[in-house]
Amino acid sequence: RxxxxxxxxxxxxxxxxxxxxxxxxxxxxxxxxxxxxxxxxxxxxxxxxxxxxxxxxxxxxxxxxxxxxxxxxxxxxxxxxxxxxxxxxxxxxxxxxxxxxxxxxxxxxxxxxxxxxxxxxxxxxxxxxxxxxxxxxxxxxxxxxxxxxxKKLRIIPLLTFIYLVGIFFFFLYSFTQIDLNLTLSTSHLLYAIQQFFQRIGYFQRPLSTFLYISIVLLLYTLYFILYTIAKKNRLGNKNLWTLIGITAGLLFLSYPAFSYDLFNYLFDARIVTLYQENPYIHKALDYPQDPWILFMRWTHRTYPYGPGWLAMTVPLSFIGFQKFVMTLYLFKALMVGSYLASIVAIKRIMQVINPSHTLAGIILFALNPLVLTEALISGHNDIVMIALGLWSVYFLIIKRYWWSIVLLLISISIKFATVFLFPAFVNSFWHYKSREKINWEYVVLISLAGMMVSVVAATFRTQFQPWYLLYILPFASLLVHRPAVVISTIIISIAGSLQYIPFLYTGNWDPPIPTILNAIMVGGVLISLLVVVFQRRFIVK
CATH class of the missing domain: 3.40.50.880 (Class I glutamine amidotransferase (GATase) domain)
Structure with missing residues (x-):
């Protein structure tokens, strides 16, 4: 003493x-x-x-x-x-x-x-x-x-290193899916490297499928371990943001491997900036001489999104000067910025409703391999829509109502899905008008339920797509203290990532692949329900 x-x-x-x-x-x-x-x-x-x-x-x-x-x-x-x-x-x-x-x-x-x-x-x-x-x-x-x-954990630097190695391999793997009609660079060296990756993706499909499964399995394993460490408050704030920053930077440079939607975004804006036409009336097939048509899909459809998305993308198309690679990465920068904005919004909301689980909530969303695939690699505009939706919820919580409503309306003007957040807003305004205390966790639950309805509606309108899960994963991360939500999030995310395996192996989406994809997703939902039920019974016993 x-x-x-x-x-x-x-x-x-x-x-x-x-x-x-x-x-x-x-x-x-x-x-x-x-x-x-x-x-x-x-x-x-x-x-x-x-x-x-x-x-x-x-x-x-x-x-x-x-x-x-x-x-x-x-x-x-x-x-x-x-x-x-x-x-x-x-x-x-x-x-x-x-x-x-x-x-x-x-x-x-x-x-x-x-x-x-x-x-x-x-x-x-x-x-x-x-x-x-x-x-x-x-x-x-x-x-x-x-x-x-x-209680210092020396294993954290090792886990961080292995995780970033996995992200680097995911970045490299994305180039195996470069469309055969697309040349990213006129450099002989870079073109030779592009052909090397294309040979793996298109002509060595069993190897390509094995590499994808291995990388995704590694990332999900480390995702779960890092989440568990953060849950126990053993992962520092600085370590987490370093992981997020490096991950976002690497995958920003990746090729949009698993979807052609990003190319459609580029061409929709190009109809305005190059051809001075209305994309709600004209479609890509109306310009058969355009060289970008060669590596596009869904060229037969007119513009399916809201005016808000057009207002965001037309300036990027102007800045890109009709240069494909430059415009591509301007659009990807928008996706990366929206991904980071979503994480900051989740952090702000968690600091209000559940501060002791802030880092765990961030990890549940930010390091989710499915989120990385759909937001950073494929670059779906759903991440822009959902980022604005999250910030609208945050401003609702801190009673900045005008900002909240404006951001929600902008979010809806992108892809309409966040209209299902309205019940949560109505509930909050009703309690505020009645001068009753607002249970913000209940508001988040209503938001999650609303976005789940949005996923179901989108699925029945066309068919289920893995990036639809971007609608619900951010709100699930706000309920990180609920084991049932965490279990369902991880299992259903894995099922979403598995959706790409049949295509990577066969090179097409022909029957019976749609049936297989439905079975994978339904199986993921059923497995998550069984695990949740078993987990609850185990706790009760």
Whole structure:
């Protein structure tokens, strides 16, 4: 036992099985007034480096957080504007409930406290530091810390590296699907590389299918592991955003491998910018001399989207100067930006309705291999529509109603599907008018249900497409604390990714492939239901 405030020196050698750091009347940033805090900070940093189990209580928790890189500041809790001085409730987190150290205390208990400082919850808790409990004076942006335990996971850098290797191979694999009528570059070297990938995709289909299955299986495995780590608060905010940023950057450069829709977006805007015609009246087949026709599909249809999408894409077509590759990547930049905007919206919403599960919610959407396929590789405009829909929900939650309505209307003007968010908005406005407290989790549930109806409606109108799942996956990620939602999200996403295997193997969508695809999707839904039922019964027992 060392009493540093009484003049005891810090140990010169850390030959301890564990370290407990207690409280005190000083603040962590008062090192000039209390010089021993500097020595204590060095000791804690060394303990973290040596991976010695370290428990901090009160000031001790803040000292550990500071030593690990957190930002400790004066408490500015919006709801209370007060310090925790006296007897207050302490609530255990999920990690605290499972920690034998707190066994028998219950989920919450009275503790004498003397808190005046805080740290930012979602950004300042570093990777490897677990929050075990917190006081009741918590806003959604800030929280008063009661206990930390250092538990560094050295495996995280390895998992991150393997995940990014998987993303890199997914990026490379996309070029196996380059249309045989399309030449991306006139460079002899690049054309030779393009032909190498095309030979795999078109003339070595069993190998191509094996590579796709291997890459997707690897990504789903790492997706689940990283989600589990984030669920336990062992994945840092910085690590996650690094993963997301590198993933988005690599897949931005990928070829739109699994759909020709992006080419149709380009040509629809080209009808306006090059031919000065109305795409609602004219179709691609009306311009048979156009060289882009050679590598397109669905050339017989007129413009199927709303005016909002045309307003977004026509400027990109102008900026692209009718250069195919330049215009292609301008459109892909819009998709990547919408993907990132969706993630930020999910983060903002989670900070309001379920702050302790923010990172897990982000991962459930952002690293989902199906989301990466449909939003970043194939570049479907559904991601733009859903990004605006998510932000409209966020502004609804923070009571910026005009922004909320405007963004929802713009979202609907792209592809109409988000019209099914209206019931959630009506419910919120009704409660607001009645001056009743709004249950935002219930609003998210209504939104999820509405978008599920949208998927069903789109399926009956044509046929099911994997990118329709972009309608529901963002809202499912907001309910990450519900095991049934997480299980269904992962299993149905896997079923969506499997939809491409028959085409990759055979090179066509002819019968009986449509029947096989329906069986895969129905099977995915049934399996998820069975797993959810089994999981609930297991918990009850």
């Amino acid at each position: 060392r009493e540093l405030q009484d003049g005891d020196s810090v140990p010169s050698k850390l030959d301890y099985d564990a370290i407990i750091i207690l409280g005190g009347p000083m603040n962590v940033y008062e090192e000039d007034k209390y010089p021993f805090l500097k020595d204590e900070d060095k000791l804690i940093k060394e303990a973290i480096k040596m991976e010695i189990p370290t428990l901090g209580i009160c000031l001790g928790a803040q000292l550990i957080a500071k030593a690990a890189g957190a930002r400790v500041t004066k408490n500015i809790v919006k709801q209370t504007h007060q310090k925790e001085i006296g007897w207050y409730k302490v609530n255990l987190t999920d990690e605290g409930k499972n920690d034998p150290m707190f066994k028998g205390l219950g989920e919450s208990f009275d503790v004498f406290q003397w808190h005046g400082d805080t740290l930012k919850q979602d950004e300042s808790i570093p990777s490897g530091i677990q929050l075990r409990a917190c006081g009741i004076c918590c806003g959604f942006d800030y929280l008063l810390c009661a206990a930390f335990m250092n």
